[in-house]
Amino acid sequence: EAGVTQFPSHSVIEKGQTVTLRCDPISGHDNLYWYRRVMGKEIKFLLHFVKESKQDESGMPNNRFLAERTGGTYSTLKVQPAELEDSGVYFCASSQGRVGRYNEQFFGPGTRLTVL
Amino acid sequence: QKEVEQDPGPLSVPEGAIVSLNCTYSNSAFQYFMWYRQYSRKGPELLMYTYSSGNKEDGRFTAQVDKSSKYISLFIRDSQPSDSATYLCAMSDETLYNFNKFYFGSGTKLNVKP
Numbered sequence: 001e002a003g004v005t006q007f008p009s010h011s012v013i014e015k016g017q018t019v020t021l022r023c024d025p026i027s028g029h030d031n032l033y034w035y036r037r038v039m040g041k042e043i044k045f046l047l048h049f050v051k052e053s054k055q056d057e058s059g060m061p062n063n064r065f066l067a068e069r070t071g072g073t074y075s076t077l078k079v080q081p082a083e084l085e086d087s088g089v090y091f092c093a094s095s096q097g098r099v100g101r102y103n104e105q106f107f108g109p110g111t112r113l114t115v116l
Numbered sequence: 117q118k119e120v121e122q123d124p125g126p127l128s129v130p131e132g133a134i135v136s137l138n139c140t141y142s143n144s145a146f147q148y149f150m151w152y153r154q155y156s157r158k159g160p161e162l163l164m165y166t167y168s169s170g171n172k173e174d175g176r177f178t179a180q181v182d183k184s185s186k187y188i189s190l191f192i193r194d195s196q197p198s199d200s201a202t203y204l205c206a207m208s209d210e211t212l213y214n215f216n217k218f219y220f221g222s223g224t225k226l227n228v229k230p
Contacts, residue, residue, distance in 0.1 A: 045217040056217060091159060107159035
């Protein structure tokens with residue numbers, strides 16, 4: 001079974017440009033999460049989709065970040081315009097939707113974003 | 117104050133040593149406690165999880181949770197060079213659907229020397 005995949009693995013852009021990150025969750029996983037790790041800090045939650053709906057977007061830093069999950073499959077995270085402090089590693093994770101049970105979050109390899 | 121505190125290390129031990137990794141937390145609502153292992157340039161991979169207090173053992177790995185002290189530990193017995201990685205603790209609270217976001221520690225980098 002394929003794991004969570006993310007594209008690109010690395011992106012270098014200049015301040016003010018736009019970048020779109022993509023995440024393909026494990027097939028059949030209704031829950032999709034975005035996290036971010038800024039250098040020297042812990043991995044922090046950004047938002048959570050249940051199928052195509054945003055369940056929790058409390059971690060989104062500001063309105064320069066836009067996440068979508070059309071059709072409840074893959075998700076994109078767009079940063080527009082990018083700022084220097086957006087640099088970091090963006091992780092996507094997915095989990096099943098089993099009610100009342102522990103749902104393991106499976107993580108992708110991350111996209112390393114560098115804003116110059 | 118951070119939700120989860122974890123010593124970043126690095127921690128360097130000889131092969132065969134017992135390794136102890138720890139995290140403290142402040143939110144008493146946390147019920148699920150996870151340990152993830154992350155190799156360089158890879159995503160975090162779940163090692164084990166524990167629900168509420170107590171111990172859980174899986175091979176060379178033992179996880180302990182002390183909710184009264186808000187303190188969790190991961191012990192690695194007979195450590196191997198292949199255990200060299202960054203170890204992340206993560207926690208979440210419990211709701212009906214248990215699809216909650218995780219709160220991570222900053223990770224402890226472990227190096228096991230042959």
